[in-house]
Amino acid sequence: MIWEVFRQKKTGEYHTHCGNVHAPDREMAKLFAQIQHGRRKPTNSLWVVPQEEVGEVDAEETSFGGTTDKSYRWSTAYNIEPPAKEVEESANEQAEAERQRGDS
Amino acid sequence: MNIDEVKERAGPREFNPGDDLPEEYRKAATRMIQFHANSEIMGAYLERPFIRQSPSIDRKLAFSAKVQDEIGHGQFLYRAAESLGIKTREEMLDELANGxxxxxxxxxxPMENWAEIPMIAFFVDGAAMRRQATLKRTSWEPYAHAMDKICFEEGFHVKHGESIMRELATGSKKEQEMLQDAFDEWWPRIIQFFGPSDDKSTHHDFAAEVGLKTMTNDELRNAFLNQYLPKARKYNLEIPDEPRIRENDDGTFEIEEDDLDWDEFFTIAKNDYEPGVGQIEGRANAQEAVEWVRDAIEGDDQPTAGHTPTAAD
Amino acid sequence: MSSTAAAPVEDLDDDQREAVQHLLYRLGDDEFVAAERYTEWQVRAPTLESDLALSNIAQDELGHARLWYDLLQDFGYDEPDLLFERDPETFRHSTMTELPFEEGDWSDAIVRTYLYDVAEDLRLEALEDSSYGPIRDRVGKIQSEEDYHLEHAESWLDRLASDDDGQRRLQEAVDRLFPYALTLFEPTDPDVEARIVDNEYRTEPLDELGEEWLSNVVPKLESYGLDVPISEDGTITSADLPPEIGRDGNHMDDWESLYDDFTQTYRDLGRTEATTLMEDPS
Known part of the structure; x- marks a missing residue:
């Protein structure tokens, strides 16, 4: 049985996928994962999830965010200067995300 | 962990569902996050009629997207609250329904017309964003993670609100007057958004000591006024005489608290304010009307809570 | 909004112009009014997750309306002409899209989106080879969003049909909506409709689309144990249709109040223009 492993580097950060382990059950998966994925890289916490329990939908079967123009969802569609600092930070994150969407 | 250890360790994103936290912390965090989540839902409820009443297709799309985002924020936040193990999402939504x-x-x-939109969509959202930006450093990790996602989306909301305000402020005389009327009515409520000044607030001390809150009401109100008073003036809004606001040399502000209606504020805080009761009941009816659907699909699906972290955290 | 430079409006004679416009009004008005109704579910759907999903479908349909209305701008109309200052009796949408939702009637939302999305799939297919280039060019973008809509509707049908209460409510929704759904395949005007097909602006006539639609939705609904209110031999006559079919401008009272609502701010503010936030669609 294959278990997907998610590692969190430090308290407060996100668990991100880092690999998997073969193990007969959850206990063994946790034992194996801490060695295979936690022994070298900085690790604060690991999650193990049965691979068969992971559902996937990918860009081949759907268009994430749609195919028609949805720029109204992005702060870049609104020509407002200068916004409050925290609004600007959000706007910058959105501009970055929009660029990345365009690249993919 | 006992409460002293919590206070000692308290810091940004310090605690997560794997930690054994005292009930006092978990209850305080639940109260705070549940309030936040409820506010997303009720804000969306207030704005939803204006999806239909938007005066252009693009505005309608933006409004629909904004209300959609807010329900999404409710989803993030109820999950962050649920992971404290005190209440399930269903319980929290039921509490919102029963008052x-x-x-x-x-x-x-209540909101009656389009000129009131910027009061919520610019000033209140701007105030909320101010507060939320500070909550990225809250001590409950799932709450901080929800803030990352919410702050990412929220920038569009505030700019959308300002765009509507600019259009009204530079529009016909009638539009400008409607905007000023709305501002006169809403300004004291917006000032009250941050609650009473620190010496009157009851929950602050503990929430600050355990790292849930990172700034005081007064600090947040100051930061808001610093950014948003100039914005109001920029759009030629006349600031109402009351509440009296004194600007200090160091850039801070003092509000004449006696100029604000705190009886109304605390009536509202108890969910006893009449127009608000109608809004709570309206949403409750909607929730009840689709209970049959939840019954039909959620037979064997119990929400996870407590100390088992899940990917949704 | 105004469309591509290559819009071949000038190449059309008066009869052809009328035909293309009727086709675009059918498409745009259906999407617009359907979306208006779908947004009623915002902050009212059964769960937070399902709220977001249906909101998204509403935005998709509204975005499609925007694409079709944009092509009508090539004929010299602007957004106020097309929506906010338009005579409500000139709207061409099917009356199924204007029916209000009863509070809590999620089965209506599911059956309605299902019936509508199957019809939309078929009509988009019949526009893929439209002789009118600007229509043809926009079909693909819309189709790729429709896949999600249909999957969403069918998944919900499946879940609700497996529950006794859900099954009963689905049946009520089918009984109520089905006659109105048939208006999706009614002509705006028989003469103009004939021109739409003769000129291959749409490559299939409405009655064939309607038959395909029936052969699709009837077995599917029956597979969930639902009865479909049509005669044994499956033929549709005008007796099966509701009194108002919408396509000819004849609408129900619900349409009037919906129209009053969505134009209210525009009228109250005395607007003469509709704000655009996005670039011209293409």
Missing amino acids: KGKFLNCFHY
Whole structure:
């Protein structure tokens, strides 16, 4: 049985996928994962999830965010200067995300 | 962990569902996050009629997307609260329906026309964003993670609100007058958004000591006024005489608290303010009307809570 | 909004112009009014997750309306002409899209989106080879969003049909909506409709689309144990249709109040223009 492993580097950060382990059950998966994925890289916490329990939908079967123009969802569609600092930070994150969407 | 250890360790994103936290912390965090989540839902409820009443297709799309985002924020936040193991999402939504769940003062007031939109969509959202930016450093990790996602989306909301305000402020005389009327009515409520000044607030001390809150009401109100008073002036809005606001040399502000209606504020805080009661009941009816659907699909699906972290955290 | 430079409006004679416009009004008005109704579910759907999903479908349909209305701008109309200052009796949408939702009637939302999305799939297919280039060019973008809509509707049908209460409510929704759904395949005007097909602006006539639609939705609904209110031999006559079919401008009272609502701010503010936030679609 294959278990997907998610590692969190430090308290407060996100668990991100880092690999998997073969193990007969959850206990063994946790034992194996801490060695295979936690022994070298900085690790604060690991999650193990049965691979068969992971559902996937990918860009081949759907268009994430749609195919028609949805720029109204992005702060870049609104020509407002200068916004409050925290609004600007959000706007910058959105501009970055929009660029990345365009690249993919 | 006992409460002293919590206070000692308290810091940004310090605690997560794997930690054994005292009930006092978990209850305080639940109260705070539940309030926040409820506010997202009631804010969305208040704005939803304006999806239909938007005066252009693009505005309608933006409004629909904004209300959609807010329901999404509710989803993030209820999950962050649920992971404290005190209440399930269903319980929290039921409390919102039966009048036990609390939410922001501004969302208790009805909204009648388009000129009021910037009051919520610019000023209140701007105030909320100010507060939320500081909550990225809250001590409950799932709450901080929800803030990352919410702050990412929220920038569009505030700019959308300002765009509507600019259009009204530079529009016909009638539009400008409607905007000023709305501002006169809403300004004191917006000032009250941050609650009473620190010496009157009851929950602050503990929330600050355990790292849930990172700034005081007064600090947040100051930061808001610093950014948003100039914005109001920029759009030629006349600032109402009351509440009296004194600007200090160091860039801070003092509000004449006696100029604000705190009786109304605390009536609202108890969910007893009449127009707000109608809004709570309206949403409750909607929730009840689709209970049959939840019954039909959720037979064997119990929400996870407590100390088992899940990917949704 | 105004469309591509290559819009071949000038190449059309008066009869052809009328035909293309009727086709675009059918498409745009259906999407617009359907979306208006779908947004009623915002902050009212059964769960937070399902709220977001249906909101998204509403935005998709509204975005499609925007694409079709944009092509009508090539004929010299602007957004106020097309929506906010338009005579409500000139709207061409099917009356199924204007029916209000009863509070809590999620089965209506599911059956309605299902019936509508199957019809939309078929009509988009019949526009893929439209002789009118600007229509043809926009079909693909819309189709790729429709896949989600249909999957969403069918998944919900499946879940609700497996529950006794859900099954009963689905049946009520089918009984109520089905006659109105048939208006999706009614002509705006028989003469103009004939021109739409003769000129291959749409490559299939409405009655064939309607038959395909029936052969699709009837077995599917029956597979969930639902009865479909049509005669044994499956033929549709005008007796099966509701009194108002919408396509000819004849609408129900619900349409009037919906129209009043969505134009209210525009009228109250005395607006003469509709704000655009996005670039011209293409």
